[in-house]
Every structure is written in C-alpha cells, then in structure tokens.
Amino acid sequence: MFTNFPLFPQQASVQAGQVDAIYFFVVAITAFFSLIIAGAIAFFAAKYRRRHDAEVGVAIHGSLILEILWSVIPFFLTMGMFAWGAKVFFDLYRPPAGAMEIFVVGKQWMWKIQHMDGQREINELHVPVGRPVKLIMGSEDVIHSFYIPAFRVKADVIPGRYNTLWFEATKPGTYHLFCAEYCGTKHSGMTGRVVAMDPADYQAWLSGGSASDSPVAAGEKLFQDLVCNTCHIQGSQGRGPVLTNLFGNTVELQDGGRVTADEAYIRESIVNPQAKIVAGFQPIMPTFQGLVTEEQLLQLIAYVRSLSAQGTAPSPAGTAAPTMPQKSDQPVQEPRKPGR
Ligand code: HEC
Ligand SMILES: [Cu+2]
Known part of the structure; x- marks a missing residue:
C-alpha cells in the first residue's frame, strides 16, 4: 500500500504479526474513546450552552447505571490489553528450546557476530527463515541495543552480562539492523543488515566464505x-x-x-x-x-x-552431523564428582 512511503516496517518474523496486532488494538481503542469523548464535549457544550443571562442550571442526581458502565467496560478493556500484552511479552522474551544460537558482541560502533560453525561477520547477520534463532549478546564497552524493526524485536546489549533475543524470520529478504541506544558520537552509524535466507541458501552461505575456528x-x-x-x-x-x-x-x-x-x-x-x-x-x-x-x-x-x-548447542538448519569438534577421549557423559 505505502511502498514508497512506508509508515510501517514490513512484517518479516513470526513475532511481527503478534506485536502489530496488539499495537493496532490499543491504538484503535484509544482512537475510539478519544473521538467519543471529544465529540461529546463539543456536542454538550453546544447543546447546553447558556442561552440568556438569567438562566439557571437544573440539578442532576447522577446515574448509577452509567457510572457502573463507564467503570466496568474500561476495566475489562484495559485488563484485556494487559493479559494480551503480557502473553506477547513472554513469548518475545522466552526463546523456544532448540533455537539456533548465534553470538553477538556490540562495540563502539559495530556489531560483531559469530555463528556456531565459526563464520564471522560484522554489521551483517545471516539467518535461515523458518527456524528460531537465539542471539546471545554481550557488549565490549557501553550499553547498545540490538534492533530489527522488520522482526519487531529489540533488546539491550549490556556490558558485564549476557542478554538474549530471539526471532524466527518468515520471509527471505534484507532488513535493517539498528543500534537503538545512544552509545556515543557514531551511534547513528551503528547500523547493519539482517539477511534472511532460505535454509538451503543459508547452508550454502555457511559453507562458503572464510570460516574461522568455531x-x-x-x-x-x-x-x-x-x-x-x-x-x-x-x-x-x-x-x-x-x-x-x-x-x-x-x-x-x-x-x-x-x-x-x-x-x-x-x-x-x-x-x-x-x-x-x-x-x-x-x-x-x-x-x-x-x-x-x-x-x-x-x-x-x-x-x-x-x-x-x-x-551442546543445536546444529544449524540442515546440518546432519554436529559440526563441533567431538573429542572421544573426553568423558562427556560422566557425572560430576561428588562432594563438590
Ligand atoms: C591458578 C589456577 C587456575 C587457573 C590458571 C584458572 N583457574 Fe579457574 N578455578 C580455579 C580454582 C581454584 C577454582 C575454584 C575456586 C573459585 O571458584 O574461584 C576455579 C573455578 C573456575 C570456574 C568455576 C568452576 C565451578 O565448578 O564452578 C570456572 C568456570 C573456571 N575456573 C574457568 C577458568 C578458565 C576459563 C580459566 C582460564 C582463562 C581458568 N579458570 C584459570 C583455579 C584456576
Ligand atoms: Cu550502539
């Protein structure tokens, strides 16, 4: 509709539709009540205006029914927003088990990314569509914020601790990546792109290029x-x-x-x-x-x-065997020593 002047980023993740739905719901309710209230003010101001100097108003005694209605209806509407919003919030913040993991490090003023296979990239993030991806994010210096508008996900990247962010891309394409937390003079240049690819293309991308150590x-x-x-x-x-x-x-x-x-x-x-x-x-x-x-x-x-x-992190889409080095001389399954 607004291809030349998009008011809204496109929806390119499973989260995008959920976030937009509650957003539009809240906007619609707000617009509806704003119009009703503004309209009523204008209408009553005209209807009950003072017509001559000696006019005296009529005493009113309120209406229990009206008062109950205008308390109970907004109560259920706002509780509905709360419950729905909380549901979407929890879904956004809880990565599903088995999500593909990628490391992200924020640094003035760039994003450094490393895939579990060893692929590294800067200011670019390649992901497969149709698969949950979990970013494990840390910062080298100050607080940054990893923001992909088309996916409707954003999370602070904080020095001294790890934060996670997850999404599942639904449409192949190239999307904006922004730092959404002012982080110094070149903050506005701390941008990049997210490339969502068909799983086969992603696999080809992973195996091409210069993979360093995992x-x-x-x-x-x-x-x-x-x-x-x-x-x-x-x-x-x-x-x-x-x-x-x-x-x-x-x-x-x-x-x-x-x-x-x-x-x-x-x-x-x-x-x-x-x-x-x-x-x-x-x-x-x-x-x-x-x-x-x-x-x-x-x-x-x-x-x-x-x-x-x-x-052991799950292997990326399509890879049958885990690509991580498996050492046969390690007693991986052995339980931890008692008495610790
Ligand atoms: C001088 C010996 C020494 C060196 C060198 C050393 N550690 Fe330790 N490490 C210890 C001791 C002793 C403990 C247990 C006491 C404690 O918690 O500080 C420990 C605890 C740990 C723990 C917590 C273990 C647990 O069971 O909870 C981790 C993880 C760890 N070290 C990782 C590392 C890493 C990674 C390096 C290298 C970058 C390293 N250590 C270097 C002696 C060492
Ligand atoms: Cu930043």
Missing part, C-alpha cells in the same frame, strides 16, 4: 593459551575444579550457597573468580579481567558448555 574450537585453544588447563585438568581433580559437565548443573559454594552454572556464572568465574568460590577449593584463580575480550569470553564459555551434555 567458537568451541577457539575457546579450547584459548583455554590452553591462557593456561587454564594447568589448574583445570581434564578428567582429574587439579588445583581447580573439573569443568566437565559443569554447564547447566548446580554448583555448591564455599559460603553454603548454590548457583546454577549458566553463561553468566562462567563469565563471572573468569573475570571475577573471587565473587563465588566453589566449595572445597582455594581462591587461587587469578582474574582474567582485561586479558580476554568479550568475544574471547564467549568462546571460552562455548568451550566450557561443550564439555557438558546439556551444553
């Missing part, structure tokens, strides 16, 4: 380069805890607390090891704050995740 392989290499492996020895208890099957499990802490080993916990264990000490261990792990970039942290996390049965 995040897991890069993380494994870092694990050796940063000599993590001198304390965290594979399969046997060293000076540090065994990291096999850590991800997704509960860790008992020195202070008697418990914590689930998720991305945020592993990140904290690396940049601020003293924050939570694992029960039975000495606080001897040095901090790696400043020694590893946000991207390298994501790679280390990907590696630690790959050591756990629960942590």
